[in-house]
Amino acid sequence: MLRVAVPNKGALSEAAAGILSEAGYRKRSDPKDLTVIDVANEVEFYFLRPRDVAIYVSSGTLDLGITGRDLAADSLSEVIEEVPLGFGSSTFRYAAPADQVWTVDGLEGKRIATSYPNLVRKDLAARGIEAELIRLDGAVEISIQLGVADAIADVVGSGRTLRLHGLTAFGESLCDSEAVLVRNPARPEPTKAALQFIKRVQGVVFGQQYVMIDYDCPKDILDKAVEMTPGLESPTVSPMLDPEWLAVRAMVPRKTHQSLMDDLSAIGVRAILASDIRSCRF
Numbered sequence: 001m002l003r004v005a006v007p008n009k010g011a012l013s014e015a016a017a018g019i020l021s022e023a024g025y026r027k028r029s030d031p032k033d034l035t036v037i038d039v040a041n042e043v044e045f046y047f048l049r050p051r052d053v054a055i056y057v058s059s060g061t062l063d064l065g066i067t068g069r070d071l072a073a074d075s076l077s078e079v080i081e082e083v084p085l086g087f088g089s090s091t092f093r094y095a096a097p098a099d100q101v102w103t104v105d106g107l108e109g110k111r112i113a114t115s116y117p118n119l120v121r122k123d124l125a126a127r128g129i130e131a132e133l134i135r136l137d138g139a140v141e142i143s144i145q146l147g148v149a150d151a152i153a154d155v156v157g158s159g160r161t162l163r164l165h166g167l168t169a170f171g172e173s174l175c176d177s178e179a180v181l182v183r184n185p186a187r188p189e190p191t192k193a194a195l196q197f198i199k200r201v202q203g204v205v206f207g208q209q210y211v212m213i214d215y216d217c218p219k220d221i222l223d224k225a226v227e228m229t230p231g232l233e234s235p236t237v238s239p240m241l242d243p244e245w246l247a248v249r250a251m252v253p254r255k256t257h258q259s260l261m262d263d264l265s266a267i268g269v270r271a272i273l274a275s276d277i278r279s280c281r282f
């Protein structure tokens, strides 16, 4: 059976479980359960701390796993990123009190609190900066106020936690992260079973990033309309009962579909419908 690691709790667990369920895999019924055997799909799921996932996958104990790119990097375990999953996005930034001016070079000799020590150590080493790392488990933003650190290096999502604690980020992001499906790098290619799993997950993630647009198009503006909705290969254009009209169907990126619908409407397209794509294969 294919063995797959899934975050058991934390920022990534709910969305990861949602994708797997949408991909047709068995759900965990008890949040305390650390394994689920999906007999029908021949997959064993292991619910682990996301920080540990890359360790299991890189050792070959498990075939695939869902974790954060930043967590995988900090674990120092070698894994291959198969699918970026489109959720759990964050940056990883140095931050310090907003009432002073900070530069990364200014971290020399300072105390930096972080839950991602390897990520920070690697960045400082590459810059030739020597600093003292204070390894904390979480709630890192309060450490300066409590006097154990001069600066921090932490995950930034909305930036709200930094603001609430009077901190400002500085320097470039050490890691632009999102949730990723990873696999063991020992084999050059995934096994057949792993590939099927990857394709199913890819199908759901890809579906989430697009919507299906259907619309009725007057014949004389078809060229203009299909230029705006080229689809992946080519839009489907079908005849309608009224010979002056055509029915068009195409996948379009979810992010911009509302403004695209406005634009289609403005050129004279009618009955524009957008629907979710729950899953797909290419």
Ligand SMILES: Nc1ncnc2c1ncn2[C@@H]1O[C@H](COP(=O)(O)OP(=O)(O)OP(=O)(O)O)[C@@H](O)[C@H]1O
Pocket (backbone or CB within 6 Å): 007, 009, 010, 011, 012, 050, 051, 067, 068, 069, 070, 071, 088, 089, 090, 138, 155, 156, 157, 158, 177, 178, 179
């Ligand atoms: N706003 C955010 N806060 C925390 N992690 C985030 C956020 N946005 C994205 N992530 C990503 O989630 C992963 C951290 O997952 P983790 O389970 O450690 O989250 P957590 O909610 O901090 O859990 P815990 O508090 O149990 O450590 C990282 O990959 C991180 O980049």
Ligand SMILES: O=P(O)(O)OC[C@H]1O[C@H](OP(=O)(O)OP(=O)(O)O)[C@H](O)[C@@H]1O
Pocket (backbone or CB within 6 Å): 011, 137, 138, 139, 140, 141, 154, 155, 156, 157, 158, 159, 160, 161, 162
């Ligand atoms: O930029 P924001 O949207 O405010 O999110 C970033 C914060 O969220 C996470 O903390 P979490 O809530 O997971 O607590 P923790 O620090 O104890 O892990 C992260 O470690 C930051 O502190």
Ligand SMILES: [Mg+2]
Pocket (backbone or CB within 6 Å): 138
């Ligand atoms: Mg956390």
